Amino acid sequence: MLPPVNVLPGERRGYVEGPEGQVHYRELGKGDPIVLVHQAPWGSIQYRRAIPVLAAAGYRVIVPDLPGHGMSDPPRESASIEAYAETVAAVITALALPPVAVVGHHGGGLVAARLAAAHPARVRALVTDNMPYYTAAQRAERAAHLSDVQEIKPDGSHFTDRWAVVRRIADPAWSDETVHVGIVAYFANGPWKEDGHRAAPAYDLEADLDRIACPTLVIASHADRLFPMGRQLVERRPGWNYAELPGGAGMVFERAPEWADPILKFLNS
Numbered sequence: 001m002l003p004p005v006n007v008l009p010g011e012r013r014g015y016v017e018g019p020e021g022q023v024h025y026r027e028l029g030k031g032d033p034i035v036l037v038h039q040a041p042w043g044s045i046q047y048r049r050a051i052p053v054l055a056a057a058g059y060r061v062i063v064p065d066l067p068g069h070g071m072s073d074p075p076r077e078s079a080s081i082e083a084y085a086e087t088v089a090a091v092i093t094a095l096a097l098p099p100v101a102v103v104g105h106h107g108g109g110l111v112a113a114r115l116a117a118a119h120p121a122r123v124r125a126l127v128t129d130n131m132p133y134y135t136a137a138q139r140a141e142r143a144a145h146l147s148d149v150q151e152i153k154p155d156g157s158h159f160t161d162r163w164a165v166v167r168r169i170a171d172p173a174w175s176d177e178t179v180h181v182g183i184v185a186y187f188a189n190g191p192w193k194e195d196g197h198r199a200a201p202a203y204d205l206e207a208d209l210d211r212i213a214c215p216t217l218v219i220a221s222h223a224d225r226l227f228p229m230g231r232q233l234v235e236r237r238p239g240w241n242y243a244e245l246p247g248g249a250g251m252v253f254e255r256a257p258e259w260a261d262p263i264l265k266f267l268n269s
Contacts, residue, residue, distance in 0.1 A: 003177050005045055005184045006071075008052070016094035018087040021073030025064040025091055029055025033100045034267075036063045037088060037108035037115075040196020042185050043070025046105070049256040057264050062100075064091045066111065068192030070185070079195035081107075081203035085114035092122050099124035101267055105252055106130055106226070107200040116216075117208035126216040127263050130249060133205060133229040133236075142201040146194060150187070162186060171223065171250035178253045209237060217241040217266040223248030241266055 007013075011028045026044050028051050036054075038046040044063035054061045065072040066084045075083060088111060092100060102123050104112030109131025116123040134142065152158060162183050170179070186193055218240055220230025234242045243262035245251050251259040 003048075003181055005181050008045075008048055011051070016091055018067070018072075018090040020067040020075045020083060020087055023064050023067070023073070023087055023091055024071035025062055026051070027060065027062045028052065029058070029060050031058040031060050032267075033060045033062055033097045035088060035092065035097075035100045035102045035112075036061065037084075037102065037104035037111045038063070038066065038069065039106035039108045040066075040200070041069065041189050041193040042182060043072075043189070045070065045181060045185060047252065048181070049254075050252055050260060053256045053260045054264070057260070059101075059267075062091065062095065062097070064088060066108075066196065068195045069189055074190075074192045075195060079192070079199045081110045081114050081199050082118075084111045084196075084199065085118055088112075088115050089119050089122060092119075097122075101125040101127065103127040103129065103263060104131065106132065106249065107196050110200055110203055110205060113205060113212060114203070114208055116214055117211035120211075120213050123214050125267060126212060126214050127219065127266065128216070128233070129219045129252065129259075130221055130224045130226045130230070131205075131218070131233070132200060132226055133233050134201060136204075139201040139204075143198070146197055150191065150193060159183060159187075171248040171253075173223075173247055173250035173254055175254055178250070212237075215241070215266075217243060217262065219243050219245060219262060221245040221248050221251055 011026045013026050015022045036047045043065040051061050068074040102112040109128035116126045218230050218233045220227050234240050
């Protein structure tokens with residue numbers, strides 16, 4: 001059976017107006033608000049298994065699609081981490097949320113960190129899940145090796161080609177279902193699918209690190225290629241909390257209760 005890629009059982013969906021146009025979001029649960037920020041080139045559907053876990057723990061979970069992702073409008077100008085953060089801030093304002101806990105995965109962690117730095121009154125806690133902490137040289141190298149080719153092939157092989165790419169570069173723990181949902185999201189994002197991957201290396205996280213004042217948890221997963229950066233972050237900000245997970249980037253997709261455990265312990269403390 002094909003998994004749903006747009007609707008989760010029991011969720012509420014809506015749109016708010018953001019600085020880049022309409023912003024789609026999904027929401028589940030009641031209680032203190034948690035905002036989840038997805039990685040590129042996914043959308044809010046990335047958290048399809050984590051949302052119910054956090055909602056069942058007594059939280060109101062809000063997950064926006066960043067501009068050019070999911071069902072949100074594309075960016076009006078060049079995409080940036082700063083603009084993505086302003087979009088999330090607009091969602092918080094439009095929904096009249098009290099200060100939120102914000103959780104970001106990979107590049108979404110950069111968005112969450114920028115939000116905490118730029119809007120400290122709106123963020124009560126920050127969780128970064130395998131967030132990149134690039135040096136200037138790493139940022140330049142990353143930016144130089146991005147490809148944004150998306151060709152529709154008459155035999156439909158662009159889908160199987162992408163499947164092979166994902167199986168080569170993504171967490172091998174991803175299930176076939178996760179790969180399928182990821183590929184649907186990838187092609188649904190059209191010509192904006194790599195905006196997030198371009199925005200990440202263009203953003204200087206170092207410039208914002210000292211501005212983040214809220215309690216912060218850094219999560220690092222052993223099999224994630226960004227694992228060493230977690231330790232580097234807490235060495236840079238020694239007052240931050242730190243937790244390690246046994247898997248890789250697939251933890252949020254395939255092992256949501258384990259992924260959520262350190263987050264819930266941190267927030268409940």
